[in-house]
Amino acid sequence: MDALSLLWWIPALPFLGAAVNGLLVRNGQKGLVTFVGLAAPGASMLLGLTAIWQYATGLAPEPLRQAVYSWTVGEMSIDVAFRLDPLSAVMTFVVTVVGFLIHVYSVGYMGREEGYRRYFSFLNLFMGAMLLLVLGSNFLVMFVGWEGVGLCSYLLIGYYFDQEFPPEAGKKAFVVNRIGDFAFLVGMLALFASFGTLEFGEITERVLAAPEIAKAPYVFGLSLAGFVTLCLFIGAMGKSAQIPLYVWLPDAMAGPTPVSALIHAATMVTAGVYMVVRTNVLYQLAPEISLFVAGIGAATAIFAATIGLAQNDIKKVLAYSTVSQLGYMFLAAGVGAYVAAIFHLATHAFFKALLFLGSGSVIHAMGGEQDMQKMGGLRKHLPLTYPTYLIATLAIAGIPPLAGFFSKDEILAGAFAGHHHLIWGVGILTAGLTACYMFRSVYLTFHGSFRGSHEQEHHLHESPKVMTVPLVLLALGAVTAGWIGIPTGLWEMAGFADHNVLHHFLSPVIATLPGVDTGHHLSHSTELLLMLVSVAVALGGWLVAKRLWGGERGLAADRTFAERLPFVQRLLANKYYVDELYDRVIVRPLAGLARGCWKIVDTLLIDGALHVGAFVTELTGDLGRFSTTGNIRNYALYFFAGVLLLFWWMIF
């Protein structure tokens, strides 16, 4: 089978599934819904994997571009085209595999929901849009996917639409994303206006051929590259939940848990990272913006990690953890470690999806309860969920040889190598915090004794196979995914040939620009030292967590903390009051302005002026008409006076 010529079917199949489920199938036909809902992404996954395999084994040109049809005409001729290159291959792999597993999991998790059909339709739609995003050959197709995933995110966060909060959260997600998208759009406009094309390949070629165009001053003292990358990064901030646009992601947890796993952990939120890496040639030409990216990434990483420490909702912890890890990825991209960013993206997809699905399993067992304060000691009730959750926690904490260790280590090494020591410091601190709050969640959830109601305890049960099998498969990924990117240094120290597969695979998409030095090399000893430091920090974080929350200690530490440092605790628990700040500083003044426009400008000024004008006209008429007194003598006088006045006027 020549999967490469069928490239466009990879996103098309899920769309088809969504359409069939959405329009043709009826609510009651649950079996059919499940079949369609799984077959579409499943087929897409198989097709994707085959295509990647055929591509990687050299059956395809380098890189592969497939134009389906031309979208517009004339001066702005843009094709709907797909592109398979190492970067999109990695992304496609992650998206289809993780996506499919989560679909399978959903069959169990959502099985009793009334909106089962709707759910699968949206989920398939999401898969389609996400694949459009990663496989698109130009910014336009990417943007279609970009907004498409945003839409699905909106719809799925608001899945429980008959409650107050979820649709609100969905709206918030969409709007905040839109703020980013607007910058993305401006960036696209600047690119198109400068290069006349939106094709990734062409833009990269042009920039490589003549970097001075991109370096030429554009606006605000920024170069073209600087302006475009800044815009694109603002877009990424929205999608990937970076400061200051991260606020939607924690709220997004209002959606069903598999959705959180798929969209708000594994795939959609990483789109920003993908985009930055995709346009790395421009970022390399805009060092100041790259540094900004790294700074934002680092700040987000530690900021979210601190909030994660004080959250009691298990999904909220994971959400802030996601924000924090995404910050890590941007940190990597900002310091020029693009491969590391994608590496972390991939490993994160596995362990974070696993964490979410695990938490889903917990919530499922708890009958919808998400508050860790009411959990505890679940490990004996959830024999499969617990170990997989633990594996994922170890992975995210960066314990070797699990996936997170390698990817996180590569990021930190990249930061250190680029002499961004402060950023490295923040990164390492975040690593410790990550280990700490993640193990906190493990201890509070699975260890100690149960703190919920008897009724809940009675109902505790392990999830069905259809949910646990994906957990196991993902756990496998969380363990092994890191091995494709074992650092060159380790291979060499161990005396092997360099088997850093990912690096070699991805190197073609990382542009090498003359005069831009990306190859900061660390000595093997430094690299090893750094690894040890990060492992030590991770273990330290774990130990702290164990001391505070391990065993039967439960919530005692939290209470002590709240008593000793009430201010800090409240600050963290309330997420630094950022939502409130935004509300006061942006939303309300804007609403006030809008109301002012309506009531004052529209109603009072414009309509008022009109009404006054009409009134004055009418008043003139109304006063004037009394000149027609009804008395004939007055009329005669008017005539007489009129004649005299006109005569007077005529002779002078």
Next chain:
Amino acid sequence: MNPEYSVSTAELASLAPEIVLTVGGSLLLLLEAFAPRLRRSFHWLGLAFVAAASWYVATLPAGPSFAGLIEASSLTAAFSQAVLLAAALGLLVAPGYLSRERLLAGEYPALLLWCAAGLLLLVRGVELLTLFVALELLSLCLYGLAGFHRRIASSAEAALKYFLMGAFVSAFLVYGIALVYGETGSTRIEGIAAALARGQGSPGLLLLGFLLLACGFAFKLSLVPFHAWAPDVYQGAPSPVVAFLSVAPKVASVVVLVRLVLLVAESPLGGKWPDLLALLAAASMLVGNLFALVQRDIKRMLAYSGIAHMGYVMIPLAAPGPHSWQPVLVYLVAYVLMNAGAFAIVTMIYGQPGEQHAISSLAGWGYRFPLLAGCLTVCMVSLAGVPPTAGFLGKYFVFLHAIEHGRLGLALIGIATSLIGVAFYLRVVYMLYMKPEVAAPEGFVIDFGGRVGAVIAAGGSLLLGIWPQRFLSWVAASFERL
């Protein structure tokens, strides 16, 4: 006998339309006396006379007659036909009203026909005395018609006011004639023109004389500031009379006024005359529309609207020349149709003549009188000057003339005021269709003739707007000599 004063058959024949009308009127009066049972057919007879007059007008050979006291040309024919159209409409809508008010009598058509004869004479007269006599002939008839509803005070009051004002103004007119005659030595337009060209006479007295003449006819046209009588008379006089009164005398008076203005403007006295007309036009448009805006009585509103429309008609005279005739004629024909149409419908659907003709009582009647309300709507839209109606065609030519001859300011005033106009014409439409009915109409009589009149007026207004070609080629033919 001096052969100069003998009357030839050809000259008599040149008076054929007027003679037909006068004889017709007299005949009807006789029939009223001797065969009152035929009353119901009087108006149809009258129509026949109007038709005959119309035919005579159409076939009249061009040229002066009666030693140049009157003349016939395609131009006078065109305006005469407009007058006759108004007379026909006035006759068509009257019988329903008259029988409803138990006023049916031969005097009505008789007065109307005599009045029409006076109007035709006014259109054709080119000598001051002829004009004066014609004017008095038509005025006296109109006084009688305005007071035709003997039993109600408002009708009598309207007639009296009209009479007193008319008499007052005619004194000025005669004085003007005297001055012009005295300073130029002639009462014929041609003679006056020649004298003016020679520079004969005292400019001051001539100016005064012409001004008095112009004001006299401006009074007939109800131009501001000589307008004040119009609302009272329109409101008080019987509605079918107003349908005639509000249009026919205007057509004829405009002809005289145009003649006068052209006469003066082309003479050494010219100077400020165009500006005078511009002033009158602007004042009329403004006052007419502004005062109409606040009226609650539809007849009174239409009176003020008529004032405004005469302002529009005057726009081409602000840049006088032979080219002024054409827009004036187009506008007047449109005005005859839409204004007479509006009054015709008012005649029929307001059942109580003495009462106020409140616009608000039209509420919801659009569904009660679908045909008449539709016609009224068309007339209102046409009066408002919205295409595709005759009113728009008229405005088009008038504004075009203004722009062509550098009177842009006047055109802009015209536009601003027509916007005000839209507001009150639309009020009628929304009353008809958009308000719930508050009171059922009472005592109304809708007869065949009235319906025909309304349809002719409204249909004509629409036709002139949509397919004006035939009308315009007729107009064009009327001005071939100019």
Next chain:
Amino acid sequence: MSVPISWYLLLAAALFAIGAIGALTRRNGIAIFLSIELMLNAANLTLAAYSRLLGDRAGQMVVFFVLAVAAAEAAVGLALFIGIFRLRRTIDVNRINLLRW
């Protein structure tokens, strides 16, 4: 040596003015009408004077017509006065103002 034409004209103008003022100031309808007749006659006087000056009969012709018309006007006018007096019991024009504004 005859009276200069201007005297006639001035006399006529004065008569006209008196008539006009009378018409404007009287409240009785008939008085107003009488004043108007005065104005008409002032105009007639002007016509006659000019006619004499110009040695042209046309002016005097006009005078005859004006007189005739004035008579007709008087007839119609009086009829209207009677009509209104029947209905309103007054011919005070200040009070004949049912129709206004």
Next chain:
Amino acid sequence: MSTSFLDLLLGDTITRFVFFPTVAGLPLLLMRRAPAATVKIYALVVSLVELALIGLFVVGRWGSTGALLARDAVLPWIDLAPLSVVYEVGLDGISLPLVLLTGLLLPIVLLGSWNGIDKHWGGYAFSMLLLTTGILGALVALDLFVFYVFWEVMLIPMYLIIGIWGAERRIYAAVKFFLFTMAGSLLMLIGILWLGWTYGRLTGVWSFRYEDLLRLELPIDQQLWLFGAFAIAFAIKVPMFPVHTWLPDAHVEAPTGGSVILAGILLKLGTYGFLRFALPLFPHAADRLTPWLLALALVGIVYGALVAWVQVDMKKLVAYSSIAHLGFVMLGIMACDLVAWQGALIQMVNHGLSTGALFLLVGMLYERRHTKKFEDFGGLAKPMPWFATVLVFSTLASVGLPALNGFVGEFMILVGTFKAGWRWFAALSTVGVVLAAIYLLKMLQQTIWGPITREENESVPDLGLREALTLAPLCVLMLWIGVAPKPFLEPSRPALAALLEDYRSRCAEPAPDEPLLAPARVSAGSPTFAAGVVDQEAGR
């Protein structure tokens, strides 16, 4: 051989589909006592025949590569030399999309008013048909006088539709609509007359023909005045800030069908007027005033969006959103770039589709609940899943979600504006994109999402078959244009390109000090109509 109007009316012509609705609608006025169903079906059949007439006419000429698809024989209309006016209509790529949209919306509007209009259905349908004639006529007029007449013909039926079948404050809204529009169009009339006169002064023969008037080269001060007159008329129709306040009132008070036609097509005549008349006739003035108009467009985008956001009435929200959307169209038009123009043109259609659908949906809701206030809704997705689906779909199209139609237009407008050098306007107007999401999602939030707060909302019936049929074509087109806009963009391109080239070349030369007459262009017409004329006259 001279052609008569009747020949045109009966032949395969533009005239036929322009006048067919009114002529075929006349019997409706006589069917006062006929059963309601008969009247409705008759009107619907007329509208479908009309759609077929337009469709057949266009399909037969689709392949022609030139700018002008067709033109009817020129007839004398107001024949009073030298003040002659001819009746001349033609169809080109610029008017084509809007003509098709009009034809499409007509049956939809009638079907959508099936039960919503509860009195004088025949009169309503006739008003709609008359309105259609006015719209189509204005879109195909190639003579400014003819254009003006059709432009005004639209007023009365719309006035009646708002005033008779509207809501409580309908008369205020109707009069406001009428006066606003009339104020602008009277100024335009003076401008048109002035142009015709100037042409007459230079040639001795008056003319209001578009192609003749395009040859006029006016001094800059005259251009500015005339452009002002035209621009005010069109800006009121669009409507642009600050002359927009009639629109919310008109929309809120108008019946559903009236709103759909108003938003769907009537407003587009303003933007169409800019593109077709104001810019090409007065290039230098337009060029000089471009920044100001762009600024007004931008203000409209942001202002409309902001005000829409705080509305408490669903219909008013959609109305204000129209101001914002039309702001985008104006931005594209004033950018004077081919991509932007294409975007603006397709955006006119898009807005007609998505906003039309939204108004229909609001109307359907109103028929069920007799309220349009947000506070009375909430949680309607539960009882009305299909309604919610279509509402979400149309809203998203309106928001400008990629792969739906709204995005195509907005994107092309932004690209064109940015490319043409108006970077700041393009960048700032994207704020409107963000705000669009805010207010439209607010609408969804308060209507279909959330718990049901009113008992009456528990059992609101979902869309019926008729309603689904009304909405389906709109939805299909929204998706189609979004996914594959090329076939919709292609027919307009040559016409727009020619117009733009002409505009640019005229702007490049300085304005003369005295009015001049440029030599007649190739094949005695503007380049817009030069290429590939399918000469109807030759065929006769």
